[in-house]
Amino acid sequence: xxxxxxxxxxxxxxxxxxxxxxxxxxxxxxxxxxxxxxxxxxxxxxxxxxxxxxxxxxxxxxxxxxxxxxxxxxxxxxxxxxxxxxxxxxxxxxxxxxxxxxxxxxxxxxxxxxxxxxxxxxxxxxxxxxxxxxxxxxxxxxxxxxxxxxxxxxxxxxxxxxxxxxxxxxxxxxxxxxxxxxxxxxxxxxxxxxxxxxxxxxxxxxxxxxxxxxxxxxxxxxxxxxxxxxxxxxxxxxxxxxxxxxxxxxxxxxxxxxxxxxxxxxxxxxxxxxxxxxxxxxxxxxxxxxxxxxxxxxxxxxxxxxxxxxxxxxxxxxxxxxxxxxxxxxxxxxxxxxxxxxxxxxxxxxxxxxxxxxxxxxxxxxxxxxxxxxxxxxxxxxxxxxxxxxxxxxxxxxxxxxxxxxxxxxxxxxxxxxxxxxxxxxxxxxxxxxxxxxxxxxxxxxxxxxxxxxxxxxxxxxxxxxxxxxxxxxxxxxxxxxxxxxxxxxxxxxxxxxxxxxxxxxxxxxxxxxxxxxxxxxxxxxxxxxxxxxxxxxxxxxxxxxxxxxxxxxxxxxxxxxxxxxxxx
Amino acid sequence: xxxxxxxxxxxxxxxxxxxxxxxxxxxxxxxxxxxxxxxxxxxxxxxxxxxxxxxxxxxxxxxxxxxxxxxxxxxxxxxxxxxxxxxxxxxxxxxxxxxxxxxxxxxxxxxxxxxxxxxxxxxxxxxxxxxxxxxxxxxxxxxxxxxxxxxxxxxxxxxxxxxxxxxxxxxxxxxxxxxxxxxxxxxxxxxxxxxxxxxxxxxxxxxxxxxxxxxxxxxxxxxxxxxxxxxxxxxxxxxxxxxxxxxxxxxxxxxxxxxxxxxxxxxxxxxxxxxxxxxxxxxxxxxxxxxxxxxxxxxxxxx
Numbered sequence: 007x008x009x010x011x012x013x014x015x016x017x018x019x020x021x022x023x024x025x026x027x028x029x030x031x032x033x034x035x036x037x038x039x040x041x042x043x044x045x046x047x048x049x050x051x052x053x054x055x056x057x058x059x060x061x062x063x064x065x066x067x068x069x070x071x072x073x074x075x076x077x078x079x080x081x082x083x084x085x086x087x088x089x090x091x092x093x094x095x096x097x098x099x100x101x102x103x104x105x106x107x108x109x110x111x112x113x114x115x116x117x118x119x120x121x122x123x124x125x126x127x128x129x130x131x132x133x134x135x136x137x138x139x140x141x142x143x144x145x146x147x148x149x150x151x152x153x154x155x156x157x158x159x160x161x162x163x164x165x166x167x168x169x170x171x172x173x174x175x176x177x178x179x180x181x182x183x184x185x186x187x188x189x190x191x192x193x194x195x196x197x198x199x200x201x202x203x204x205x206x207x208x209x210x211x212x213x214x215x216x217x218x219x220x221x222x223x224x225x226x227x228x229x230x231x232x233x234x235x236x237x238x239x240x241x242x243x244x245x246x247x248x249x250x251x252x253x254x255x256x257x258x259x260x261x262x263x264x265x266x267x268x269x270x271x272x273x274x275x276x277x278x279x280x281x282x283x284x285x286x287x288x289x290x291x292x293x294x295x296x297x298x299x300x301x302x303x304x305x306x307x308x309x310x311x312x313x314x315x316x317x318x319x320x321x322x323x324x325x326x327x328x329x330x331x332x333x334x335x336x337x338x339x340x341x342x343x344x345x346x347x348x349x350x351x352x353x354x355x356x357x358x359x360x361x362x363x364x365x366x367x368x369x370x371x372x373x374x375x376x377x378x379x380x381x382x383x384x385x386x387x388x389x390x391x392x393x394x395x396x397x398x399x400x401x402x403x404x405x406x407x408x409x410x411x412x413x414x415x416x417x418x419x420x421x422x423x424x425x426x427x428x429x430x431x432x433x434x435x436x437x438x439x440x441x442x443x444x445x446x447x448x449x450x451x452x453x454x455x456x457x458x459x460x461x462x463x464x465x466x467x468x469x470x471x472x473x474x475x476x477x478x479x480x481x482x483x484x485x486x487x488x489x490x491x492x493x494x495x496x497x498x499x500x501x502x503x504x505x506x507x508x509x510x511x512x513x514x515x516x517x518x519x520x521x522x523x524x525x526x527x528x529x530x531x532x533x534x535x536x537x538x539x540x541x542x543x544x545x546x547x548x549x550x551x552x553x554x555x556x557x558x559x560x561x562x563x564x565x566x567x568x569x570x571x572x573x574x575x
Numbered sequence: 576x577x578x579x580x581x582x583x584x585x586x587x588x589x590x591x592x593x594x595x596x597x598x599x600x601x602x603x604x605x606x607x608x609x610x611x612x613x614x615x616x617x618x619x620x621x622x623x624x625x626x627x628x629x630x631x632x633x634x635x636x637x638x639x640x641x642x643x644x645x646x647x648x649x650x651x652x653x654x655x656x657x658x659x660x661x662x663x664x665x666x667x668x669x670x671x672x673x674x675x676x677x678x679x680x681x682x683x684x685x686x687x688x689x690x691x692x693x694x695x696x697x698x699x700x701x702x703x704x705x706x707x708x709x710x711x712x713x714x715x716x717x718x719x720x721x722x723x724x725x726x727x728x729x730x731x732x733x734x735x736x737x738x739x740x741x742x743x744x745x746x747x748x749x750x751x752x753x754x755x756x757x758x759x760x761x762x763x764x765x766x767x768x769x770x771x772x773x774x775x776x777x778x779x780x781x782x783x784x785x786x787x788x789x790x791x792x793x794x795x796x797x798x799x800x801x802x803x804x805x806x807x808x809x810x811x812x813x814x815x816x817x818x819x820x821x822x823x824x825x826x827x828x829x830x831x832x833x834x835x836x837x838x839x840x841x842x843x844x845x846x847x848x849x850x851x852x853x854x855x856x857x858x859x860x861x862x863x864x865x866x867x868x869x870x871x872x873x874x875x876x877x878x
Contacts, residue, residue: 097589237581244588268603268623288601333760335753337715352713353767354760373605374642375668381645384666388749392722395713395753425643425668425747441767450764453771460775464782471786475793482797486804493808497815504819511825511833518832526835531860533839537846544853545861 056175063171070165077157088142093247095142099135102128134160251287256280261368262294276368293372297365300432303383305359305390306332307438332356333442334391336399353399354450358438361386361418363429370428378427382418385425389417403439411436597630607641609674609683610634619674637683643668643746644685648693652756653701657708662754665700665729667692668747669737676742691741692733696748699732712753726750 109125137156144152254277256262262277263270264284271290279298284290333354363382365371375381393414394402402410415434422429441454518525601624602608608620612634620626621641628634647666655661669692671677681688703725704712711721729748737743755763826833846852854861 097592237585241581241585241588265603265623267625268601268606270604288595332752333754335713335755337713352755352763354763376605376640376642376644381643381666381668384645384647384749384751387751388666391750391753395722396715396717396720398715442764450767450771453768453775457771457774457778460778460782464778464785467782467786468789471789471793475789475796478790478793479796479800482800486800489801489804489808490811493811497811497818500812500815501818501822504822508822508825511836512828514836515829515832518829529835529839533843534860537843538852541846541848541850541852544851545856545864546853 056178059171059175063168063175066164066168066171070161070168073157073161073164077154077161080154080157082145085142085145088146092139092142092146095135095138099132099139102132102135106130106132248286252285253281253283254292256282256294257296259296259299260294261297261365262292263368263372264290264292266290270369270373295365295368295372297368297371300362300364301379302360302362303379303386305361305383305386306334306357334394336394336402337396338399354442355394355399355402356438356440356442357390357394357436359386359390359414360433360435360437361431362433363422363431365428366430367428370426374426374428378429381425382422382427382429385421386418389414389421393417399441403441407436407439410439598627600626600628600636602626602638605640605642606638607671607674608639609637609678611637611678616675616678621674637674637678639671639674639677639683640685641671643670646689646692646696647751648689649697650752650754651697651700653704655704655709655712656706659709660756660759661704661709661712662752662756663700663704663750664752665696666749666751667696667730667733667745669743669745671742672738672744673742676740678742680741688741688743692737692743692745695733695737696729699729703728703732712750722750 106125106128109121109128113122113125137160141153141156144156254262256277256279258279260279262282264275264277264282265271266285266289277292284292334357336353336355338353361382371378393410397406397410411434414436415431418434419431422431441450443449443451514525600608602620602622604623606623608626610617610620610626610628612629613632614635617634626636628636645666645668647664650662650664652660652662677683677688681691707721707725710719711725714720726748730745733745733748737745754760826837856862856864
């Protein structure tokens with residue numbers, strides 16, 4: 007710029023000299039060494055400007071590369087201060103716009119052409135500030151990642167501008183140099199100029215409209231009004247902004263705390279849901295939290311949203327229920343046996359303990375701890391661990407379960423009260439208390455089930471035996487009764503038969519006495535007849551007295567079908 | 576109104592806003608602030624309210640959270656006094672007690688402060704746990720347990736150093752999680768399984784023995800019942816025999832006839848089945864085969 011200024015002075019000087027020359031015509035010099043400053047400027051533009059442009063382009067290129075790489079891992083901005091950031095950037099935008107506009111207007115004058123790219127960059131800065139405001143507004147109104155996409159677009163534009171810089175550099179070499187036309191500075195980006203002056207687009211559009219409709223839109227009352235009332239509008243906007251900070255609407259699930267210059271307000275510092283009035287920002291500020299909402303955390307397991315849907319409706323001990331299940335250490339009754347053994351005398355237990363709570367004292371909740379929810383979660387974990395190290399595994403899985411839930415609730419509440427968290431524990435559930443799944447070589451939960459199976463088997467065996475016993479004893483009773491009855495029957499028979507025989511004998515005596523020989527003979531033959539009727543009989547008649555009979559009286563008359571004797575077979 | 580006046584007012588308002596940003600700052604109830612002038616410590620503000628400062632870069636304000644902060648980091652393996660491995664996670668509640676020291680030591684960086692606190696916590700945790708046997712942490716007997724004492728000891732071990740060197744007041748410590756290393760976990764699984772297997776065997780044995788007991792009792796009972804019945808039957812038979820004998824006294828009236836009849840009866844019973852009789856022809860009535868009916872008749876006539 008200074009070079010241009012010197013050139014300008016030099017030109018004036020030269021003109022004066024030329025006028026003098028007309029008068030004296032003493033010197034007639036028009037050589038190249040007359041315009042030293044112009045030469046210096048030309049030298050500067052020939053060497054320094056391209057070098058500077060190259061550096062600028064390289065810098066932009068590196069910037070584009072680094073920004074593009076960094077963008078995906080950029081952290082989310084703190085939206086809590088979004089209004090403040092938006093106001094600040096809006097003010098920046100305004101200042102940059104005014105400076106840029108001023109530079110651009112000045113650059114319109116021929117002699118200050120070097121101001122033009124600077125002005126364009128200032129205007130671009132202003133546009134970027136507006137983009138930041140839009141990004142924060144997007145975040146504020148829950149358009150997630152709008153800032154990310156806007157940032158991408160800006161990086162792309164920066165990249166394009168870099169390419170344009172290098173293209174300009176190359177094109178500059180082939181550009182025909184004419185004296186009449188004012189040179190564009192090498193590092194002036196047309197793209198940046200366009201971006202920095204979207205108003206230029208509007209003007210062009212307005213001119214197009216003017217041409218189309220035949221009258222000057224830019225002369226309309228609205229355009230004029232806007233020009234006249236700009237200061238008013240700014241004041242009005244500021245006023246509205248202040249006014250909008252004098253009331254606050256608290257949602258049904260929220261509580262808020264009002265601070266006056268950072269101190270909780272003397273009267274009614276905690277705001278319930280509804281409409282509330284307060285002094286404007288920055289005198290009074292409101293901090294809200296969904297404190298009326300039921301809040302919860304899980305001890306012993308971690309789960310994802312889709313968990314319940316994915317896992318189906320049957321929860322078994324032998325399969326994990328959640329993404330991550332922790333094994334708690336539980337005391338073992340057999341502790342102390344294995345002093346020599348490196349195996350630690352403990353049991354594992356998988357426990358899933360959901361804890362639900364609400365905030366009761368919002369001031370305590372807000373001011374005593376930086377992250378009370380996290381602390382309460384730690385306390386919950388600690389109490390579960392503390393409780394389990396002192397119980398027996400079987401006990402807690404069965405009869406101790408209900409008692410455990412109540413004790414845990416009381417313990418967590420006591421700890422939370424001691425640390426002044428201002429919460430009320432509503433529910434502590436022991437929704438899963440079971441042995442760990444174990445692994446393939448030692449499926450623990452499975453072996454617990456085996457025990458239950460064995461117990462059932464035992465009961466089955468006992469029941470079976472009881473059934474057999476129930477059958478055996480009555481059957482024996484029956485047999486016993488039968489034995490007794492048979493004996494009785496036999497005894498009746500014996501008694502009655504003997505009675506009858508006695509009676510018959512008396513009668514026979516009479517018959518015998520009337521003819522003893524005949525009676526004897528008759529009885530003898532009767533007996534022979536009845537005895538010998540059905541049996542085999544041999545009557546041997548010896549012709550010689552000294553003859554000997556050999557009789558085989560074996561019972562061997564049962565011939566088989568072939569007619570052979572058994573011993574012949 | 577004059578347009579220039581309005582512009583002036585707007586300008587003043589904007590100026591005021593900028594000035595307030597430069598000269599005024601607020602300290603919240605939950606904050607404590609340290610003001611430095613050209614980098615050197617000037618004052619600590621621990622009361623909430625509005626405060627004045629010289630604009631940047633003359634004075635700088637560092638604000639810290641003065642509430643209790645929860646710190647927890649690692650699930651770390653350590654060893655108990657009786658050389659049993661244990662994984663333990665501890666959480667610690669701390670707050671900034673001296674903002675000046677805190678600023679000097681960590682340049683106001685809470686992450687850095689927590690990194691340093693972590694070293695202290697780990698050291699204290701390991702040394703405290705190293706002094707206690709395993710049963711102080713896990714025991715079915717309440718009187719053995721020193722869970723709460725261990726936590727207190729950890730706090731005491733860190734407290735002074737944290738306060739003097741870091742400007743941090745450690746208020747409490749808690750054991751958040753206990754675990755065992757992988758290899759021990761495996762062993763515990765195996766032991767738990769063996770324990771269950773023992774119960775399975777016990778139940779099986781108990782089932783067998785109970786069933787056997789029930790069965791043998793039932794068998795004994797039925798044997799008793801049957802034998803009682805047999806005894807009763809014998810008794811009944813005896814009585815019947817006695818009674819029958821009463822009747823047989825009648826045979827005394829004519830012993831000769833009785834002998835004959837009983838003999839015949841016995842003969843009849845004895846030759847009932849599968850008997851082969853080898854008879855002499857002189858045995859009546861087979862003598863009839865030899866003598867013939869005539870002879871018999873003649874003999875009878877001779878008689």
